[in-house]
Amino acid sequence: MREVRIDLGSLIASSLVTYLIWRTISPGEQAREITWQEFQTAFLEKGLVEKLTVVNGSRVRVHLRKEAAAQVYPDSPLNHGTIYFSIGSVESFERRLDEAQKELGIPSHERIPVQYRDEISWTGTLISFVPTLLVIGSILWFSRRASAGSGQSGIFGIGKSRAKLFNHETDIKTKFKDVAGMDEAKQEIMEFVSFLKTPEQYQKLGAKIPRGAILSGPPGTGKTLLAKATAGEADVPFFSVSGSEFVEMFVGVGPSRVRDLFAKARKNAPCIIFVDEIDAIGKSRAKGNFTGGNDERESTLNQLLTEMDGFNTTEQVVVLAGTNRPDVLDKALMRPGRFDRHIVIDRPTMEGRKQIFLVHLKKIVTTEEMDYLSGRLAALTPGFAGADIANCVNEAALIGAREKADTVTMKHFEQAIERVIGGLERKSLVLSPEEKRTVAYHEAGHAICGWFFRWADPLLKVSIIPRGQGALGYAQYLPQGDSYLMSMSQLMDRMAMTLGGRVSEELHFPTVTTGASDDFNKATQMANAMVTKWGMSPTVGTLYFDSSDEKLHKPFSEETGRKIDEEVKRIVEEAYLRCRELLEEKKELVGIVAEELLRKEVLSREDMVRLIGKRPWDDHREFEKFFGERPGSKAHP
Template sequence: MNKYIALSRSAIFRVCLNRFQKVKLGNKNIFSKSCATKDLLNGLVPCLGCTTSRSISTDRQSYQNARQEVKAMCTVLERSNLTKPADIARLLGIDSLNLFSKSDPRLQQHRPDGRHDNEDEKKENDGNENGKPPLKGLVFVWLWTAALMYMLSRLVGDDDKSSGFHYVSWTEFVHDMLAKGEVEEIIIGPEMEMAVIKLYPGAVIKGRRLDNTIFHMKIVDSDRFEEKLRQAEEGLGIRREQGIPISYQRGSSWASVAVLMIIALGLYMMFRNVKVQMPNPMDMFAGERKAKYTRVDLQTQKGKGIMFKDVAGLKEAKIEVMEFVDYLNKADKFKELGAKIPKGALLLGPPGCGKTLLAKAVANEAKVPFLAMAGSEFVEIVGGLGAARVRDLFAEARKRSPCIIYVDEIDAIGKQRAGNNWDSSGGEGEHTLNQLLVEMDGMGTQEGVIMLASTNRADVLDKALLRPGRFDRHIMIDLPTVIERQEIFEMYLKQLSLAADVGKYAPRMAELSPGMSGADIANICNEAALHAARDQKKVIDVSDFEYAVERVIAGPAKKNTVLSPEEKRVVAYHEAGHALAGWMLKHTDALLKVSIVPRTSSALGFAQYMPTDNKLYSTEQLFEKMCMALGGRVAESLTFNKVTTGAQDDLQKVTNIAYRQVKQFGMNETVGNIAFPDNGDTFGKKPYSKLLASTIDNEARSLVTKAYRHTEELLQTHKDKLVKIAETLLEKEVLSYEDVQALIGPPPHGAKQTVTAVEWDTGSQNVRAKQDNKMETKT
């Protein structure tokens, strides 16, 4: 027991200090400045329950002396602002405050809440390790960084003029110092690429006596500097024996090594003693590697979304896509016959034909999880993210097997891989494509995941992506036929308030929308509803639909455009030439409407035709199409003896038809029965010689000239009819099929074979084509 009483004051203080670190008075720490001395002293009493203090308590006098001594030390510590345990530990030279915390668990005092003191200690230590680094440690890091930068700057030298050095150029050195004999010595430091110029005391430079006689000059090649200096001296008439002495001052490489070793040692000690948690550089992309897909699951969204019954038209496409749904829902039926479930289907077709709409229907009909992503969401600037997202997407799909993956606009990641090194920017895209190929049909591929994708650029997709085993089926979704357009119109018209039944509008609208996609049809119905609302109507009638069709094709009428009488007359004869040429020829399309009302699409007039649904065209049919397109230019030339720029679009169409006949259709006797790709489809060298290219140009030009002469003869013969149509257009601005027939009579070759009559809800007779229609805008 005497050995405990004989403990030095320093040891007692360390024990009590260790206990004070763990004890709190209410919500206040013992060493907080807000704690009074009385609270600090009262907090010592429960702390003296350790082994040492219990031994001391046997001697009452020693206990009182120790208590008074601790009280005095606490007062001194508060006055000295040493209120933190870390500061006191550093003052005493203790490596750690936990030096005396290890004691017999049986002798540890129990807390009122049932926990031991070491539990608080453990909690505190864990908080320090898992929390933010202490401010003191961060300051230490920044100080070391600043010191490192300073030492490196001093090591490599400082060429800034603000460092106190006086720099001169080679020209100033030769003319102002060397030529005047003011240079006493030159000292060269090869490692620093620097020459120190030492002048004579009291040297006069530029008429001024200098107090500073040390100057510095940058040198590029220290080995040849002396030779260059001697040549300059020789040019100034200085003899070699009177030359400026040069001395070389080479620094010791051990100094640089020593500095680097000190820096390395400091960095080691810094990261060894200061536990600053540095973030992993790749952690910033941890969230980006996840595939950002859209999940459609009927288990959570039952009854919502688009179904197959909501998709009008696309009968063949729906049949093929519905089979994929059966593969997942009734897989046993196919496996019994030995059939393998297709791994993917590719939806191909022009924009707006319903590819994405059909995929949405599959998502709601499949009764299995459906994961959808856009092709552009895979590839990012950071390398490797695209492949990581592909892996994550397929991993999520396998967890939910059976499952369907849908990638919209897959051409963003499925483009053909370059066979050369011209394009180095496609590396990330190729990595993403390679990972997609492996996931779809690789060594670790498993069944239960079907992939759907859509694109309108099938020509750019990689062949490895299109092969069976990846995309087993290619489903073509083309522009709707007249019957499909009628079904689409019926679906959209049911949602509108019409002046008559849907059956009286849908057939006619299908005839007035040739070559339009489902998206265009939806736009027409919406424009008709908007037009009726602007006119304060309660229901939508015929005029609203006619306005909508013209607006979608040629743009709305530009009422504020004022044409001069001369320009309006030129436009009238131009459109009359188109109408008359098509009326008099045999194989042309039926005229529906001709107008000279300006449009916002830069069209000063347009003619609407109703072509047949022919897939094959003869030489005569193509020739007469060219004649009808040239009718506007010929009419201008015959009437005004001049031409305008209004025929630019017509000439482009005529040139295209002529070149395709010569290059692709094999309809030219000189060139022969050969076909070449379009100029836009070839890169580099053309697949034919320069002589043949010249022949193709000559034959196309000859064909256009022949069509122009034929149209000129036709309109010259029927010039009286041309004048009637043009003058009536100037008066009415819009002429229909019946108006033209009343002016010049029926077509000379008989009524167009595909033209019949159909009625609007108003009961008026109009022209109807049985097959697809087409709108052509003439300017």
């Protein structure tokens, strides 16, 4: 059956235009306005007036005698139209009409009859409805657009769920083999896959159906990808929705969409519901709300709690939720029976990064040895998440294409990592010779400290080419593996290396510059954490103080705050003295590295070995494996 749709706005507009045209061309509706003097001399004194009608107390319609009007105006359409004149008030009109008829000597019984009538102008009435019709039309138009993405038509579809359904037969192609770097998380979530595939294996032993799992972790670690892989492995439908799509300006829309989502899921059971960024509706209700108006969000959360652990708990519907902030979620969501599992997906280790690189490198045209390439890139990218690694590989391909290369080489990958970490090279920023010399000695100070301090990170590359926002120099270091614990010696060496740029300026120039601002910030933060969080100050002791900006009051007294300030200053000064002592001893080497930087602008690890000799401390085994001499490779010129 063919559907006939009528546009309300077009119908109203066409009706209004038709009426106005009819009023314009209709002969019975023609009208002519005259003055009182013209009415008195041309019509009243000649006896052409049959009667008068006062309309709405402001106008007088003149009705002429037909035979008299036809004689006076034989070729005029007035005998078919209306003649009227305006009056100020009814009282003045009646007085003037009586005086005029008295002057003409008209007897009282033959005087012109006067009628009084209230009439409504249809044109004015329709025009007064135009704003209301515009508001109604706007609401209908916006509701139609708002519901276009959900497949619902009209304002009645606003309470329907906007979750996107992926059918396992056509849309979901992601498997666990496509997810790398999270072996523990995959192993834990495999339980949901086994349940959805063979639920009878668990039910025969009396096991309860797991309701869901929270996937938490930093941005870009693959929470959504893991949820899709779970649906792909289980061969079940997959509903994907964002937490913010439940909250609208209309009251009751959020709970209605939650009900509709779970109703659709039960019809497609067994299936998986994935709610991304669940903290948009699942924030703790116990915490104070200073903004007000959170009833709609709380109603949505209450409906979600009811659907997950209400009376309908026998359906094979698994709910997975992703969030970057598990600490702000309501405790009712986290209890067993709703989200039974809390799966933490952290940034991958070096081995995990290597696996992720192997997944993304399959799509890249390169002649490099895959095992060595992935291992070297994994060592160069500590702290990178899966999304960062994908971006890095894509950036390398873009750089290779920009240079019109046939394959993506190691040089392109290293340039991509430098761009992601340090920012884009600012070749348009031209430094003066004095500024360039200062930057060279500043970076040389960092490089010498990193080379000779035992617990500092090994240097890979140092450059005086400006990058990013405000970075006039750039040094790349390789952390000693994935460190999870740091000793006080490591912290002091790293802090001293951070201050190496300022100390080098002091030793080689008569005055210092503003280039060490970021170094001071890092050193102060590190020393403050040592005192307030890591218990490395004998004066303050083994206490923990969270002095973040979010808190309105400091969690310590003024006396304790004074001690913290003194200890932070003492630790930074100790690191400064260690750095100054080393750079005074190696002042000549700082000059050699700085002058070579001025000549080449970029120095690699091989250049440092050539200039000042091998590093006196043993490097990490992964460092030697991927950044030492490769079999059959030629030495750097």
